[in-house]
Amino acid sequence: MTELTHTDVTEVDVSTGELELEDRASLRRVAGLSTELTDVTEVEYRQLRLERVVLVGVWTQGTAQQSEASLAELARLAETAGSQVLEGLVQRRSRPDPGTYIGSGKVRELFDIVVATGADTVICDGELSPGQLRQLEAKLKVKVVDRTALILDIFAQHARSREGKAQVELAQLQYLIPRLRGWGESLSRQAGGRAGGAGGGVGLRGPGETKLETxxxxxxxxMAKLRREIASMDTIRETKRSRRVANEVPSVAIVGYTNAGKSSLLNAITGAGVLVEDALFATLDPTTRRATTPDGRVYTLTDTVGFVRHLPHQLVDAFRSTLEEAADADLLLHVVDGSDSAPEEQVNAVREVLAEISRKRSESLPPELLVINKADATDEVSLARLRHLLPGAEVVSAHTGEGVEALVEVVAGRLPRPMVEVEAVVPYTRGDLVSRVHADGEVLAEDHDEHGTRLRAKVHPDLAAALAEFG
Structure with missing residues (x-):
């Protein structure tokens, strides 16, 4: 087995394109990635059966710490999918090798490591082209999976609703179709008729459509059927959303990196009882709950799917309708994991996905309120650094409830307020209108006399029209 070189990597200015010789010549092991998981979860579609895996990453830019953090996240993803991580390796290159991702020489070293560890799967920290996938599997003699396929596999395991399952299957098929493979004659379309060549005749020409083409x-x-189903489900979602808009109910969407504590925060604010799990992508199906501001105004709070660095574009497309819950909100609660080693990178990853959704809709995003969560698991020095990095952010602990009340006050102040001021004497027989004013408006003054309830309030235009006859 080839000896692998272990070196301490010094930061270099990658903009100059200069790579240290030792870095280029070594596959550097990343310590601390091994897991003890043995459970393998069956996936409804295309079972990957990740069991004993070796992780491989290509470090092209940034610091050594960033490359190791990326591989550590890949280890968590692999663990979430139900695998046991045996080894983590990083290859220093200016760009991934177009043929084999890490270069033919390093493939031979990787093959020795796979044999020595008894691994049955190699996971690459990037999206492989169909050609790279074929070459690596042919040379390593084990299954090769890239980051995109791994994330799709996790989504397939966690999808619960009909819409979630359809979105995940569509994303998997979009990923799979350029990677279909065949061997020998099954790869080539056979010609019939005169194009079949000399000597051909009835019963002797090619079979026509091949298995690969079928x-x-x-x-x-x-895929066409799934798109139609998702479109019909999107219509139902849009109907529910339009009802809230018609009733002028403000909406708040909770967004953030996966496992940042979004569902925990939803539960802390509304008591929703949504599934909370210390796992990546525990929430795929958005949950909307009713909440009330301290001054009595009603609004909705929606928990959305979490993001991750290099989120596959197939998922962004498939989950478009779900992600648009965030784009259509009046306020975004952007939850950041304060205990993470690089929270600013999480913030950037989330904002990149939101910006992509905004570009596709040609609409601007709602205002954002940053929320630093897991304050109970973060030391004061780290919190002070985060407050400096993310000015204006609220600090909370959804687990202990610390800072949640203050956050609700801030949210109430950021929500749009009713614009039309009205004065009306509402008969006691129309108590429903008075209730609507209290629920959806802002009561400035209220009195009672023999004619009814005398109100002065700020309300939405539709409610102002209903109160006009009593003005």
């Missing part, structure tokens, strides 16, 4: 056609038909 698979592509069936997958394309299935």
């Amino acid at each position: 698979d592509r056609r069936r997958i394309s038909k299935r």
Whole structure:
């Protein structure tokens, strides 16, 4: 087995394109990634069965710490998918090798490591092209999975609702269709008729459509059907959303990196009882709950799917309708894991996905309120650093309840307020209108006399029209 060089990596200015010789010549092991998980979860579609895996990353830019953090996150993803991580390796290159991702020489070293550890799967920290995938599997003699396939696999395990399952399957098929493979004659379309060549005749010409082409056609038909189903579900979601808009109910969407504590925060504010799990992508199906401001105004709070660095574009497309819950909100609660080693990178990853959604809709995003969560698991020095990095952020602990009341006050102040001021004497027989004013408006003065309830309030235009006859 080839001896691997272990070196301490010094930061270099990658903008000059200069790479240290020792870095280029070594596959550097990343310590502390081994896990003890043995459970393998069956996936409904395309079982990856990740069991004993070796992780491989290519470090092209940034610091050594950032490259190791990326591989550590890949280890957590692999663990979430139900695998046991045996080894983590980083290759220093100016760019991934177009043929084999890490270069043919390093593939031979990686093969020795796979044999020595008894691994049955190699996971690459990036999206592999179909050609890279084929070459690596042919040379390593084990299954090769990239970051995109791994995330899709986790999503497939966690999808619960009909819409979530359809979105994940569509994303998997979009990823799979350019990576379909065949061998020998099954790869080539056979010609019939005169194009079949000399000597051909009835019963002697090619079979026409091959297995590979049949698979592509069936997958394309299935994708078209899934898009129609998701569109119909999107109509239902849009109907519910339009009702809230018609009633002028403000909406708040909770967004953030996966496992930042979004569901815990939703539970802390509303008592929703949503599933909370210390795992990546525990929430795929958005949950909307009713909440009330301290001054009695009603608004909705929506928990959305978490983001991750290099979130596959297939997922962004498939989950478009779900992610638009955030784009249509009046306020974004951007939850940041204060206990993470690099929270600013999480913030940037989330903002990149939100910006992509905004570009596709050609609409600006709602205002953002940063919330630093898990204050109970963060030391004071780290919190002080975060307050400096993220000015204006609220610090809370959804687990202990610390800072949640103050956060609710800030949210109430950021929500849009009713704009039309009205004065009306509402008969006692129309108590429903008085209730609406209290629920959806801002009561400035209220009195009672023999004619009814005398109100002065700020309300939405539709409620102002209903009160006009009593003005």
